[in-house]
Amino acid sequence: MNTEPLAPMLLGAIACASFIAALLFWRYWRSSGDRFFLLLGASFLVEALNRVHMALRPANDESEPITYLVRLLAYGLILVAIWDKNRQGRR
Numbered sequence: 001m002n003t004e005p006l007a008p009m010l011l012g013a014i015a016c017a018s019f020i021a022a023l024l025f026w027r028y029w030r031s032s033g034d035r036f037f038l039l040l041g042a043s044f045l046v047e048a049l050n051r052v053h054m055a056l057r058p059a060n061d062e063s064e065p066i067t068y069l070v071r072l073l074a075y076g077l078i079l080v081a082i083w084d085k086n087r088q089g090r091r
Contacts, residue, residue: 008055015051018044039081046074 025041027033036061050070 011051011055013049015055018048018051022048034085035074036081036085039084043074043077043081046070046077049072 022041022044023037025037025044029037038060050067
C-alpha cells in the first residue's frame with residue numbers, strides 16, 4: 001500500500017489537533033492569567049503552523065534543518081514555560 005498520498009491528510013490532522021490544543025491552553029490562560037498556559041499555547045501554535053507548512057510544501061522532506069529548528073523553538077517554549085512556572089513557585 002502506498003502511504004504517500006496519506007501524508008498531507010495526516011499532517012493536517014496533527015495541525016488541527018495542535019491548533020485546538022493551543023486554543024484550549026489560551027482559554028485556560030485567559031481564565032487564570034498564568035503565563036504557563038500562554039507559553040504552552042504558543043508552542044502548540046508553532047507546531048500547528050509547522051505541520052501546515054510541511055503539508056503545503058511540494059517536497060515533504062523532514063530532514064531539512066529548518067524543520068528541526070522550528071521544533072526546537074516549540075520544545076524550547078515548553079521548557080521555558082516549565083522553568084518559569086517553577087521559578088514563580090519559589091517566591
